[in-house]
Amino acid sequence: MNRSAIVAAASLVAVVLVACGLAMAAVQRPSGAAQEGPASFWRLVGVDSMTYSSIRAMAPPLIHRYADDGLWDWDRLVLDLRKNPFYVRGDFDGDGATDVAVYVLVLPRGIQGLAVLHGSVDKLRLFAKHESPETPFFPGRPRIEEIDEGFVGEYLRIYVAGTRIEPFPCSELRNPPGCDDEPFVLHHDAFQANYLGKSSAVFVWRVDRYVRVVTSD
Numbered sequence: 001m002n003r004s005a006i007v008a009a010a011s012l013v014a015v016v017l018v019a020c021g022l023a024m025a026a027v028q029r030p031s032g033a034a035q036e037g038p039a040s041f042w043r044l045v046g047v048d049s050m051t052y053s054s055i056r057a058m059a060p061p062l063i064h065r066y067a068d069d070g071l072w073d074w075d076r077l078v079l080d081l082r083k084n085p086f087y088v089r090g091d092f093d094g095d096g097a098t099d100v101a102v103y104v105l106v107l108p109r110g111i112q113g114l115a116v117l118h119g120s121v122d123k124l125r126l127f128a129k130h131e132s133p134e135t136p137f138f139p140g141r142p143r144i145e146e147i148d149e150g151f152v153g154e155y156l157r158i159y160v161a162g163t164r165i166e167p168f169p170c171s172e173l174r175n176p177p178g179c180d181d182e183p184f185v186l187h188h189d190a191f192q193a194n195y196l197g198k199s200s201a202v203f204v205w206r207v208d209r210y211v212r213v214v215t216s217d
Contacts, residue, residue, distance in 0.1 A: 055079055060087060062100045062117050071124045071143055077104045077115065088158045090189030093118055093205045101156060101191045101203070106137050114152040114193065116203075116210065125210065127152055127203075151201055151212065153193025161188045165202055168214045 059079060066072035080086055080103040087102035097119025104113045106128055113128030123143040129150035130136065138144045159165070163186045186204065192215065194200040200216045 055081065060089065060100050060102065062098070062119065062121075063102070065121055066117055066124060069121050071121065072117075073138070076107050076137070077113075078107060079103070080105050080112065083155055085156055088156045088191050090158050090160070090191065091119075092116065092189055092191065092203075092210075093120075094161075094188035095120060099189075103152070103156070111137075112152055114149075127210075147210070149212070151193060151199075153200070154195050157192040157194060157200075159186055159190045159192060159202060161186050163190075165190075165204075165213060166215065168217050 055078070056074065058081070063072055067074060083103040087100055089098050089100050091097065092099040092101070095118075099119050100117045102115050102117070104115050104126075105111065106113050106126075109131075111128050111131075113126055116125040116127070118125075123145050125145045125147060126137065127147045127149040128137065130146070130148045136146050138146065164183060165186060166183050188205065190202050190204045192200055192202045198216075199214065201212045201214045203210045203212055205211075
């Protein structure tokens with residue numbers, strides 16, 4: 001076989017291999033734009049080299065318990081792996097069980113949210129900004145408590161029980177309603193949502209709900 005024939009054969013093999021690779025990529029990587037439901041995470045989360053099942057595998061065990069109890073909808077809530085860390089653990093309600101706060105995207109629109117799961121598996125609490133008060137994400141689901149809250153931050157930090165919290169002065173806040181001027185010590189763990197170089201707030205469990213205490217603005 002002469003040199004020209006060898007080069008032509010090699011080129012043909014290369015073309016075939018590239019075509020096969022593109023075909024396999026098309027199978028493994030959905031187009032995204034036409035996808036809804038669980039597959040829409042491909043275009044939202046920006047981790048298209050991963051499979052949906054591998055993202056599930058990264059979920060804290062408590063999320064799987066909630067899913068088994070019908071309180072976590074894998075088709076609607078996707079772990080937001082763009083955040084680092086994307087979840088923190090602690091005893092937020094003071095009952096001795098481990099709780100989890102985790103960043104999610106609420107599908108199909110990809111609304112950024114912060115889900116809080118208690119170890120008692122009582123209800124799922126979802127902090128996310130509604131498009132309107134009349135359009136909840138999970139209508140008719142009393143065990144999913146939706147808190148119309150747009151302040152979810154870009155990363156999370158954990159504060160352990162006994163930490164002294166210094167609230168941001170109410171007089172300097174741009175949005176003063178509900179602010180808390182007095183320093184206090186945490187009776188149990190709490191989590192802080194932060195916007196890098198901007199504002200932050202600690203979410204503290206008080207009696208039967210979370211209270212957002214602004215710590216910088």
